[in-house]
Structures are given as structure tokens and as C-alpha cells.
Amino acid sequence: MPDSVTASVPVRRSPRDWTVDTAFFLLAVAYGVLTAKGRGQADLGLGVNWWYVEQLAGVFGCVLLWLRRRKPVEVAFVLIGLSVLFEMVAGAMLVALFSVAVHRSPRTTAVVYTASLLPVVSDVFIRPDAALPALHFFLFGTIVQAGAVGWGLFIHHRRKLLVQVAAEAALRAEQVQLRAREEVAREMHDVLGHRLSLLALHAGALEYRPDAPSADVARAAGVIRESAHQALQDLRQVLGVLRAPAGELPQPTLADVHRLVAESCAAGMRVRLLKEVPEAAPDLVGRTAYRVVQEALTNVRKHAPGASARVEVTGKAGEGLRVEVANAADGGRPTGQAAGDAAGQGLAGLAERVALAGGRLEYGPAADGGWEVTAALPWPREA
Structure with a gap:
């Protein structure tokens, strides 16, 4: 249960998100007002003027945009349905199309864009513009909505490219780190293998000749001590590659x-x-x-x-x-x-x-x- 409750909590908007969402909200309001036409010409027969209903639909559509980050496809379909009847929702619908293109796959965007052509068709047949031929009006609406979708797709692919570049950079860094580790392992094998083989040789001689003269034993013990000391020095030099560039390390x-x-x-x-x-x-x-x-x-x-x-x-x-x-x-x-x-x-x-x-x-x-x-x-x- 705690997981489901946590999952339902919306992600907090950053200051940048608030700025972007507010700007889109204001643009949707301005676009809806400028593109509305023929208001007040129809009456619903209930004593309510169509102009007031249009305004309420426009306000509802613009407010609905604040949910577009959580449910972009659902918001887009609701606004498309409202745009068939109410022109003041057109600006909010364009913003919703843009959001779908940014946050969803191109296939989903294509489906939503196809559905968004219904309001354009309804404007041509239900609310024709006397000053603009039907074909021109249809092309204008199609191009405007395609522009919003195209802009969103551009941002969508740009974000994917940035993620891919970041992933490739991380992979290259991992490969460089792996090569560095292999180099350190190779150096340790070469250096310590040489030193330890000398230690094994002298220790084997002492084991094979326990009755050797004390001078020979002392000399072999001295060589073992010196070889062990040198092995530690070589190991410090090799491990120094983890803290310093390879060019600064002494190389044979x-x-x-x-x-x-x-x-x-x-x-x-x-x-x-x-x-x-x-x-x-x-x-x-x-x-x-x-x-x-x-x-x-x-x-x-x-x-x-x-x-x-x-x-x-x-x-x-x-x-x-x-x-x-x-x-x-x-x-x-x-x-x-x-x-x-x-x-x-x-x-x-x-x-x-x-x-x-x-x-x-x-x-x-x-x-x-x-x-x-x-x-x-x-x-x-x-x-």
C-alpha cells in the first residue's frame, strides 16, 4: 500500500517547469481568444448564450493543461473532443499536441495528430469562414497543428540524442577505466612476478640446503630482504597510476x-x-x-x-x-x-x-x- 500511495504523488515542478507551464497556459488563452469566431450567434434554447458556454469551455481547456505532464495523451483527447464544438479550446489543444509529441513515442503522436484533424473538419463544415475558402482554411489548420507536433517531435528526438550521447560518454569512460585497470593488472603481474620469483629461488635454496654455511645463509636472507623491499617499492609505483597520470610514473x-x-x-x-x-x-x-x-x-x-x-x-x-x-x-x-x-x-x-x-x-x-x-x-x- 505505501508504494501505491507514493506512486500517485505527482512529481514536484521545478521553477523552470512552472515558468514553461505558465507561458503555455497564457499562450493557449491568447490563441483561443484570437481564433474564436461567430460567438453569440447561437442559443442553446435554455436561456444560456453560446458565447458564455464557449468561454467556460475555453477556461476548462486551459486549466486542463496543468495535467498535461502527468497524462499528456488523455488531456490531448479530451481537448480534441472539446475543440470540435468550442473554438476557444484550440490553443489548449495545440499545447496538448506539443506535449504528446515531446513525451510519447512518434507512433502515439501520429495517432493523436490524426484525431486532432477532426476539429479542423468540423470548422470547415459546421463553422465555415466566409472570408477564407474551405480548402485554405483546412490547410491552414492542418499546417498549424503539424507545426506544433513537429516542434514537439524535434525536442523529443533531441532529448533522446542527448541521452544517447550521455550513455556513450559513460560507456567510453567505463572502457577507459577498464583499460586502466587492465594496465595496472599487467604491470603488477610483470613487476611482482619477477620479484617474487627471485624470492622463491633464494627461499628454495635455503630450504634445500639447511646445513649451508652461515655466511651463505646470511647472504641469501639479505637478498630475500632486499628483493621483498624492492617488490614493495615496485608495487607502490604501479599503484601510483591510480592517483597520477601514467606519464608521471617511472617506466623502465x-x-x-x-x-x-x-x-x-x-x-x-x-x-x-x-x-x-x-x-x-x-x-x-x-x-x-x-x-x-x-x-x-x-x-x-x-x-x-x-x-x-x-x-x-x-x-x-x-x-x-x-x-x-x-x-x-x-x-x-x-x-x-x-x-x-x-x-x-x-x-x-x-x-x-x-x-x-x-x-x-x-x-x-x-x-x-x-x-x-x-x-x-x-x-x-x-x-
């Missing part, structure tokens, strides 16, 4: 590949780096190449412990940049299918990153039973 470059390889070697990996790039690569190309090497070395540590790795970065402007990371099958177990299954999500994300840079990523088993990751990145000469 191609020159940082040396540091990446050095960290892997310090963790006990055997990594050989061949880097032949005669000049500094563009930011996007260098950053993407760094992420390729980072993800590939992380997968080697996770899925081929003890395997040696080879990192090659070659290229120059105008020819493109080629990044190749491969490991031989000399670790604890082969890396081919196992690495492909376990690291599929990381490699899939890496392929998306490379594609965004305009490049191509390929990965799969090598001829010697190891695993290869190869990225070809564009490097325009003008860059």
Missing part, C-alpha cells in the same frame, strides 16, 4: 635490461646477454622490450630451475627491434609444454602488450627441448 627502458639480467645472475641463474642496439630506442619500444625480457626470465626461474638462458636484443631505427629469450633444457626439467601451460596467462598478456606497441610475439618449444620467446617490435626511422 631498454637500458634497464642490463640491471634485469644482473639481478637474475645474482640469484644464481646463468644468463648470457647479447645487446647490439646502436642508439637509444623510443620509450614505448624500449619499455615493451624490457617487459618481454622480464616475463621470459621470470618463466625460466619458475618453470626451468637451473636452466641457462640467453637474451639477445638487436636492431636499429628503420629496421625494428628484435628481442629473443631462450633457455636450454639443462635444468631440473624441460620447459616446453609445462611452461606453456603454467605461464599461458602471462604470455597472453605479454602478447597483448606487444600488439599494443605494433609488434608481434611468438613463443614455443625450441629445437633443443628448451623454450623460446621472440618479439619483433617496430622502430620507425623518424622516431
